[in-house]
Amino acid sequence: MIRFEQVGKVYPDGTTAVDALSFEVAEGELVTLVGPSGCGKTTTMMMVNRLIEPTSGRILVDGRDIAETDPVKLRRGIGYVIQQVGLFPHRTVLDNTATVPALVGWKRSRARERAAELLDLVGLDPSVYGSRYPAQLSGGQRQRVGVARALAADPPVLLMDEPFGAVDPVVRERLQNEFLKLQSRVRKTVLMVTHDIEEAVRMGDRIAVYGQGRIEQFDTPGAVLGSPATPYVAEFVGADRGLKRLSVTAIEPDDLEQPPLARLDEPAGAAAARLAAAGARWAVVLNEAGELHGWVSADALRIAGDEGTVGELARRMDAWVPVGAPLKRAFSEMLQRDAGWIAVLDGARFLGVLTPAKLHEALRRSVDADAQGVGRDEVRFDSVADA
């Protein structure tokens, strides 16, 4: 969809910003450009919508050389999101979002309808926020308006320059998750600039790691973390790249342990005997529909004996992670709750539990898969918090 062929940019003062860049972004793919300040990321991106012209090589968008495309027409097919957002301060949020459709000649009513849809899509209720002015929004909300505005004319290509850079880390992570969910629905071809390797790894289907004016490695997050191509990349991704790998490795059903199960309506004595036979200290408790209810300890069951049911002794468990979520989410839930395991669900169905030992095994599996050149797993970002 976007193809760089030996692209270079030398500024008039002689600064070489980028040199002989060649790479391709496939349709529907999200590629992150990451590297230290001044390495040429923004220059690369701004050449795609011709805000900057290359001095050598060529760039193709959808098979066409953009040097031969009228810049105004070109930009209509390319959404652009920047850190400062650049909303018009004297226009309402709805009008800001409707800017591009209005520019390309949509009727006012249709443009506003579309804008309302888009605000909804990025999680801003148009009936609440539509009539506000940018100054009446939080930084994170402004950022969402920026994304909604960029998507308004439904461009196939999206350029994002540090789109989540101006907000605090908590809001940032939420915006990243929301954007990934949105992207899984709209499947735009996205180039995203960031200087943050965590963000690059989290967001990118593939990552371009920049050295000075050139790409040192262009590969999946798993491969960049697992086998850095050069000492420079290894240093850039950091000594804790094993930890970062937690963000890009998905929980798979095979990673799970199967603890003993007990049902809410079961007599405590029967469940106690089963746990004793299995040598287990606790069981996962499911309700009548086979959904996760909580857990119960073998001690509690033994003490109660035939006096009670599992339901009377069970403790609720409201923490779980969906299968396909990143291992990091499971690990973080375990740490937060000081728990030795976390339940993994597929929809409402209980699949098993992840334990620290199994988590380690899953990490090993992912390292081995990368060594064999297997791409990263589909990591899903829906979570308890969104349910």
Ligand SMILES: Nc1ncnc2c1ncn2[C@@H]1O[C@H](COP(=O)(O)OP(=O)(O)OP(=O)(O)O)[C@@H](O)[C@H]1O
């Ligand atoms: N108009 C210009 N004239 C001369 N040099 C420029 C110009 N714009 C950028 N540069 C230089 O080109 C190089 C690449 O800049 P660019 O903005 O692409 O880097 P970047 O990787 O996006 O950096 P940052 O993360 O700090 O935004 C830098 O050395 C920069 O100083």
